[in-house]
Amino acid sequence: xxxxxxxxxxxxxxxxxxxxxxxxxxxxxxxxxxxxxxxxxxxxxxxxxxxxxxxxxxxxxxxxxxxxxxxxxxxxxxxxxxxxxxxxxxxxxxxxxxxxxxxxxxxxxxx
Amino acid sequence: xxxxxxxxxxxxxxxxxxxxxxxxxxxxxxxxxxxxxxxxxxxxxxxxxxxxxxxxxxxxxxxxxxxxxxxxxxxxxxxxxxxxxxxxxxxxxxxxxxxxxxxxxxxxxxxxxx
Numbered sequence: 001x002x003x004x005x006x007x008x009x010x011x012x013x014x015x016x017x018x019x020x021x022x023x024x025x026x027x028x029x030x031x032x033x034x035x036x037x038x039x040x041x042x043x044x045x046x047x048x049x050x051x052x053x054x055x056x057x058x059x060x061x062x063x064x065x066x067x068x069x070x071x072x073x074x075x076x077x078x079x080x081x082x083x084x085x086x087x088x089x090x091x092x093x094x095x096x097x098x099x100x101x102x103x104x105x106x107x108x109x110x111x
Numbered sequence: 112x113x114x115x116x117x118x119x120x121x122x123x124x125x126x127x128x129x130x131x132x133x134x135x136x137x138x139x140x141x142x143x144x145x146x147x148x149x150x151x152x153x154x155x156x157x158x159x160x161x162x163x164x165x166x167x168x169x170x171x172x173x174x175x176x177x178x179x180x181x182x183x184x185x186x187x188x189x190x191x192x193x194x195x196x197x198x199x200x201x202x203x204x205x206x207x208x209x210x211x212x213x214x215x216x217x218x219x220x221x222x223x224x225x
Contacts, residue, residue: 031211042115042202042216043154050211088154090210097142097161097209101154 003027004091004102012108013079021074021105023089030094032065032072037086037104079109117203117217124224129191132220134203135184142209145178145188146202148219154202160186161209172197193224 004025013019023032031050035043047056049065049072056063060083062075072089089102116135124130136143144159158168163180171178175194180186190197200221204214 033213040218042204042219043214044216045213048211048213092210097211098144098156098159098167099210099214100156101146103153 004089004100006087006089006102006105008105009103010106010108012110015081015109015111016078019076019079019107021076021087021107022071023073023102024071025091026070027091027093028069029091030069031092032069033090033092033099034063034072034074035088035090037088038084043086043088079107081109081111083107084109115203115205115215115217117201117220119220120218121221122223124193124222126194126224127192128224129189130193130197130222130224132188132201132203132222134186134188134217136186136203136205137215138184140205140207140215141183142206143180143186144204144206144210144214145186146204148200148202157188190222193222195224198222198224 007022031048033048034046036046037043047063052067052069054065060077064073087105090099092099118133141162145157146154148154156170158171158178159166160180176190178188200219202216202219204216206214
């Protein structure tokens, strides 16, 4: 099983602050995805990155795939209470059809 | 599309009983995945199917767990006999062309074995 470590494990911030979540592995992935999971629901796909160094923006969220395709980061600008949730990264290996999920970062945005 | 549909949403059962979890994937998706989520271990892949055929069941904990996909629109995960350590949230997810472009997850089944 490939290990995807996320940091921090827990994060509590005030509304309006910025934050960055990290996802690291010793393995190379052909694609890296980020999901957000709310209580009582399944994870929902936010973005997929496939090229080393790739940066994608989704409104206030910025995702980056590391040059070596072993790590990724998620940056949220001016956090809102609606950003609260469990953020999961997931990596897909070349030729594989399943994903390995990270350990998760539980974000709480306080109004 | 209604998304991936799982039933039941919650299941409470006594140790030793048989439990069956159900999943209807998104129409047209050719991959179906069963995951288990716990606080201690996060999301763990149990088994996945491609075009209704089981491809990798190496994540199934032991012989008490079995999964079937009799057709493209239905899959079951069965635990017999159930044990307290099986308590977790079980997710079904489906995708088109594997995991490379993302999964669509169901809302999960919260299983409690007492």
